[in-house]
Amino acid sequence: MQALLAFKQGLVDDDNSLLSWGREVQNKDCCQWDGVYCSNHTGHVVKLDLGGQSLQGTISPKLVELQDLEYLNLSLNNFSRSQIPDFIGSFSNLRYLNLSNAKFGGEIPYQLENLTRLEYLDLSSDEYFYGWFDDSIYAKNLNWLPNLSGLKHFDLSSTNLTGVVGWLEAVNMLPKLRVCVYCEYLN
Template sequence: MTVANMVEARCCFKLLYAIVVVLLLHTSSPCIGCSERDRQALLALKQGLVGDDGNCLLSWGREAQNKDCCQWDGVYCNNQTGHVVKLDLGEQSLRGKISPELVQFQHLEYLDLSFNNFSGSKIPDFIGSLSNLIYLNLSQANFGGQIPNQLGNLTHLQYLDLSFYEDNFIPPVNSIHAKNLNWLPNLSGLKHLDLSYTTLSDVGWLEAVNMLPKLTNLILQGCNLPPPIISSVSLMNSSDSLVRVDLSLNSLNSSIFQWLSGTHTNLVYLDLSMNYFRGSSIPASFGNMSSLAHLRLYYSELEGGIPNSFAKLCRLRELDLRSNSLSGQLSDLCLKHCPNALK
């Protein structure tokens, strides 16, 4: 080996050694800890909230050993920046008031306040300032009043749940309601929407939903939905991404069949139970939903026979047609084409 080759080899070795050292230091370096700004904002948030003795906020302290808020329960930070990116405060029996200091978390992507009790208070408008939110879950948190239009500013949102379920299908006393849904189409990346038991009686819900091209889960149970006016425009704009649709316990009529039958052939779960389809029959076009595994139409006052096209629903595992005036045996149809259906 020549002297020149030896020098070159030695340089390459030193360079490789330096790269390995940098990589080892990077992988072994701990999280830098939370930013002081986020820490103070969390303490302000805690100040307005009250919970049971066992709630996670007990770990949120001012003591020196608790200085790193990234170690606090329910708080998750970005390891490189120290910014809080996730607050998981669901099911902590929290009460009280949400501090406006929440807006300090401009890097927040995930906020879960579900299954707490905010005593019918309004969803804070300033949540709409958390522009990086991807996930927002306020379900079962006993919020009330009008949904703030500011939620339309959350243009990165993919998951939104404002639902509040009650036993015996009774809406909560201080139920959430919407004056309109003009803000909803701004959430063009939304994949999951659950507004169950939110009053949407006169808000043009179908037009708003049709403006969400990536929506896969649509859950609007018990929302006082009126029958939609179906037009060629609403059918044309219908998204084919929907996989789960629950429109049960509303005031819909058979006009909804036209919307569902037009483009939603990828549906796996469909619940239209406890609506008012008096005198209507199940449309044969439902048989074109080849991916359908769960179909619920109970207590809907349907009449007529089960369409022969249902024989093509080879993936069907659940079918609930109770308390209708239907005739025919689906099993006879399925056995001819899909021997494993409904087993």
């Protein structure tokens, strides 16, 4: 609960999407909070689904305390060109990561290579179409990608991969990959 409250504290929630997140008696069970899902067996948070909530601000490193997290969706929010936090690479149980159209910027952190259980990765953006390509997410290399051997869905649409060498070889090292959006444009 404390990790989620620290996460909320770093956010601007003008739409009150996280109104159910609180310390009040009626809101003490974080497994009942909107967008938070817990394991029936352990009671630990396994899913955080906050896509499309118009959230802004920064992501607290306290979030890393949710070590049982398997699903993280922060898509369609506004993180004001901040870099994808490298501590996301510490979620060793993560199977689903969707940061699409969340207005992240900067280089894709190589720490994502630690997400060896990941099956779904979406870092796409539609910002290129609005002329913001220069400030978008980019990669200097994809050396981290082959470690994600369980990846089935991969989307880097409108991610700046200018100058990435050997990218096709990195993608071809993913034995379970079924969907690779944007791959056909990078040949």
